[in-house]
Amino acid sequence: MRLAVVTSHPIQYYAPLFRTLAERLDLHVFFAHRATPEQQAAAGFGTAFDWDVDLASGYAHSFLRNVAADPGPHHFAGCDTPEVGARLAEGRFDAVLLLGWHLKSLLQALLAAKRQGLPAMVRGDSQLQTPRSPLKRLVKEAAYPVFLRRFDAALYVGARSRAYYEHYRYPAERLFFSPHCVDNAFFAERATPQARADLRARLGVAPQTPLVLFAGKLIDVKRPLDVVEAVARLRAQGVPAEVMVAGSGALEGPMRERAARLATPLHLLGFQNQSAMPAVYGASDVLVLPSASETWGLVCNEALACGRPIVVSSGVGCAEDLAGEGPAGRVYPVGEVPALADALGATFAGPPAAAAAVERAARYSLAAAADGVLAAVRAVGRSRP
Template identity: 55%
Template sequence: MRLAVLTSHPIQYQAPIFRELARRMELEVFFAHNPTPRQQAEAGFGVAFDWDIDLTSGYPHRFLANKARNPGVDHFFGCDTPAIAGALQEGGFDALLICGWALKSYLQSIAAARRLNLPVLVRGDSHLLTPRRRLKAWTKQAAYPRLLRLFDAVLYVGQNSLAYYRHYGYPPERLHFSPHCVDTDWFATRATPEARQALRTSLSIAEGSRAIAFAGKLVERKRLLDLIEAAALCRSKGCEIEVMIAGDGPMREVVLTRAAEVGVRLHFLGFRNQTEMPAFYAACDGLALPSSGQETWGLVANEAQACGRPIIVSDQCGCAPDLAADPRTGRTFETGNVSALAGALADLPTGLATKEALASLVRRYSVGAAVDGIEAALSSCLEKAPSQRRTSGALT
């Protein structure tokens, strides 16, 4: 079995999946873009940087020539890679996996795969909670039931993702679970009691104090101010909450100012690269992600749980029904409801039951489980006769 994968650019969450795929089958990953440190900053991280872990070793890969006039991964025409057609034709592949469809490169690859009679699989985290204007929602409702059938198989990453494809009438027998995940062992082995103590000591956080973490870009859709207001409300009721922030972005000064105004003790660590994150999670008592529906998943929640920490996520976060449905592993609250968020902060799950439930959960949302789903989808596609694959697209 030889699989081609097309993705936008090297992503820290995808690299472990690609490495595991390469251990199980012949694989080549194609990147449509190679972002510069400056582009990383412009994407909302707030600072220019390169990742401090290797995102491209352990699996065959190549960067395609990006012909876009304004290269980037944040807009449809930012990735224009006509060379994908030749790469697929010459590579002797059995199938193509794409990691979305919102870039020109993805549509180029679909067209090329169709000409070569290659099955096309897609893995992404679209869900129905993302705010949409009425006209856009109507257009999608009219077009997507046919357009999504361009894919021979769909890999859904969680319950909201599954609901999305069911909503548009995608054939259920072509749906396969490939959960959003992180390298749980990598995080768990680094989130040690020693790492916890060292960072809490450096921040002057007493062992008995409750520290709630936020990790991510400081942008409006993350609704970080809701966490500050909720911590202030807890404080007014005698429950002291300290807030730890790993991240940067355009909301930085607004957040710092508001925390000072309402008397919330804030530990602003700024942008933290990947190798620094396990200690950050170890030092906290739980992670809060109050985002709007634009948070299609929230993989920082997986990271925190891999480090043994419960989560508090808004009901519009894509991961909510998967990672926080069990009260032993997390809490959910109505997006924008500061009082409900404060209640969840004060009622954070702890103890042995939480530890055991988290261990079970991270095994289900693991790299191995994600690759199992990809393998199952591939096998299903390749079992079809070529004539069946030719008629499985949008015209059926």
């Protein structure tokens, strides 16, 4: 089978999946945009950078010509690639997989596929809990049951993703599970005891000190200040916890000020590239993702792969899948700092075995995600002479 994938730009989370798929079928990925270091900074990372892991080898790919006046995946019209239809026709593909429908390029690909009789599939992480205006909800209630059926198959990444399709009455027989995932082995192999000891020594954190990690952009929607306040509550209860932050952004200054006012030790690492993150997870004792709204939260997959438990807010899309069951995770109501402090306290009082976290991560693997894609392609792909 020959599969085309159309997506916005090279993303660190998708490259391992593309390589896994390329081992199992004839794959070609079309990117609508090539992001510059400066555009990465503008996307909220707070610093200009290039990823320090290879995002473009191990699978066939092309960059489409983006004619957008303001190019970039940060808005609908920022990826405009009129040539995508011709490229799909030239490739003689059996199916095309779109990673969402939030960009003009993706809709251009969908329309081209429909004109060519090419089965179109979609994989995304939309969820109903994402804040929307009443008007937008009404429009979607009317339009989406019709629009989504334009896709011959939909791949859902978790419980909330499936609920999204079910809400809009998408046919159950055309749903396939392709979980959100990371390269579990990459993280597990590098989150070593030595890496833990080295980073803690560099930060001046004692080996047995409870260390709470926040990993992500320091922006309002991710609510990083909640972590500082929750740890301050723990310290008032006699738990000598400290906070470590891997990320940068507009709230760095406010975090420093809040930590100083609450006398809470804060270790700001700044932006950490992909190769540095396993050591960061390894040095921590728990990852907190307190976001008000998060479609999934792949840092949770990474932490679990490194054997670390997670505490997430109810606004995080992976809550039911990765944190809602078993000893490796806990969920608390978004914005409720006392509940976050209680969840952290319970995690420190009864820390789960690393194996429990690793076992949860293993359910959301590259192999499982690829299996879902292949099942969908076999179900809808057209046969070539």
